[in-house]
Amino acid sequence: MSIYLDVIWFLNFSFDLFLLLLTAIALKRKIYKLRILLAAFLGSSIVLMMFSPLAFMATHPIGKMIISMMMVIIAFGFYRFRYFFQSLLTFYFVTFMVGGGMIGAHYFLQAEMKYLDGLLMTNSSGFGHPISWLFVLIGFPIMWIFSRNRLEGLEAKKIHFDQMVTVTISVDSTQFTLSGLVDSGNQLYDPITRSPVMVIDTMKAKEYIPAQLVYQALQQDVMRSLSESGDESHPWEHRVRIIPYRVVGSENQFLLGFKPDEVWIETKNEKIKVHKTIVGLNRTTLSSENEYECIVHPKMLQGQSIEHVS
Structure with missing residues (x-):
C-alpha cells in the first residue's frame, strides 16, 4: 500500500483548521490567525508521528486527548479551568458533529474513504480514486458550513425561547x-x-x-x-x-x-x-x-x- 504522506498531512491540517474555526464561531471567541494555524499544525502532526517512534502516542486515546488539549490551549489560551473545559468540550462537539456527518454521508453515498489508525484517508490503493477525493474535499466544507449554520440557528432559537x-x-x-x-x-x-x-x-x-x-x-x-x-x-x-x-x-x-x-x-x-x-x-x-x-x-x-x- 502506497501512502502520500504530504497529501494526508495537508488534508488533516485543513480539517483541524476548520474545526478550530468552527469552535471559535460557536463560542463567539476572537480568532487569532497565528494561534489557530499553530494549533492546527500541532493537530496534524499526529500524521507525522505515525511514522516515528512516537507512533504509540499518536494512536493511543490518551495521547490523542493530550494533543487535543494542547491544540485548544494554543488556539484559545488558558485563563481558568471553566474557560478551558468549555473550549475543549465545544471542540469535541463540533468534531463529532462534522465527523459524524461525513461518516453518515460516506455510508449513504458509499464513497471510498478509509481510516488508518484514526486518520482519514482515501482508498488503500494509493492516491485514491478521484471520486473519493472529490467527496472528501467537497463534503467536508459542505458539512462545515451546514454545522456552522445549525449552530447559529440553535443560538437564535435559544434567544427566541428565552x-x-x-x-x-x-x-x-x-x-x-x-x-x-x-x-x-x-x-x-x-x-x-x-x-x-x-x-x-x-x-x-x-x-x-x-x-x-x-x-x-x-x-x-x-x-x-x-x-x-x-x-x-x-x-x-x-x-x-x-x-x-x-x-x-x-x-x-x-x-x-x-x-x-x-x-x-x-x-x-x-x-x-x-x-x-x-x-x-x-x-x-x-x-x-x-x-x-x-x-x-x-x-x-x-x-x-x-x-x-x-
Missing part, C-alpha cells in the same frame, strides 16, 4: 391563558391612553371572546365592520378600542382590541401583574409553527412583580 412567556388575560369572569413572545419590535400604543398594546391570535382565543367582537376583528376593514354592526351589541362593547398601525408600503390600518381587567405575565423568574394594557385582536396567525399565540409589548414587563418563580 423571550417566551405565559400570559393570562382576565375580563370580568372570563380568564384564559396564551403562550406569548416578548417582541421589542412591538411598539404599539393606544393613541388616547398611551397604554402598551399586546397582540393576540384571535382564532386561538375566540371561544373566550364575544362572537360579535371576533367577527368584527377578523374583517379586513375594521372601521366598516363596526359601522355595519348597527345596534348589535356584546358584553365587552364598552371595552373595545381601535388601535391605528402602519405596515411598510401600505396606508394606515386599524386593529380592533379590548381593555382587560388584568393581565399576568409569567417569565422564567417571576410573575408580573399588568393593569394598564390593551389586547389587540390580530386577524392572521402570528406563528406559522404555533410556537406562540400572542406578542407581548416589552413595556408590559415593567409591571408589578407579584411572585418570584423558582
Whole structure:
C-alpha cells in the first residue's frame, strides 16, 4: 500500500483548521490567525508521528486527548479551568458533529474513504480514486458550513425561547391563558391612553371572546365592520378600542382590541401583574409553527412583580 504522506498531512491540517474555526464561531471567541494555524499544525502532526517512534502516542486515546488539549490551549489560551473545559468540550462537539456527518454521508453515498489508525484517508490503493477525493474535499466544507449554520440557528432559537412567556388575560369572569413572545419590535400604543398594546391570535382565543367582537376583528376593514354592526351589541362593547398601525408600503390600518381587567405575565423568574394594557385582536396567525399565540409589548414587563418563580 502506497501512502502520500504530504497529501494526508495537508488534508488533516485543513480539517483541524476548520474545526478550530468552527469552535471559535460557536463560542463567539476572537480568532487569532497565528494561534489557530499553530494549533492546527500541532493537530496534524499526529500524521507525522505515525511514522516515528512516537507512533504509540499518536494512536493511543490518551495521547490523542493530550494533543487535543494542547491544540485548544494554543488556539484559545488558558485563563481558568471553566474557560478551558468549555473550549475543549465545544471542540469535541463540533468534531463529532462534522465527523459524524461525513461518516453518515460516506455510508449513504458509499464513497471510498478509509481510516488508518484514526486518520482519514482515501482508498488503500494509493492516491485514491478521484471520486473519493472529490467527496472528501467537497463534503467536508459542505458539512462545515451546514454545522456552522445549525449552530447559529440553535443560538437564535435559544434567544427566541428565552423571550417566551405565559400570559393570562382576565375580563370580568372570563380568564384564559396564551403562550406569548416578548417582541421589542412591538411598539404599539393606544393613541388616547398611551397604554402598551399586546397582540393576540384571535382564532386561538375566540371561544373566550364575544362572537360579535371576533367577527368584527377578523374583517379586513375594521372601521366598516363596526359601522355595519348597527345596534348589535356584546358584553365587552364598552371595552373595545381601535388601535391605528402602519405596515411598510401600505396606508394606515386599524386593529380592533379590548381593555382587560388584568393581565399576568409569567417569565422564567417571576410573575408580573399588568393593569394598564390593551389586547389587540390580530386577524392572521402570528406563528406559522404555533410556537406562540400572542406578542407581548416589552413595556408590559415593567409591571408589578407579584411572585418570584423558582
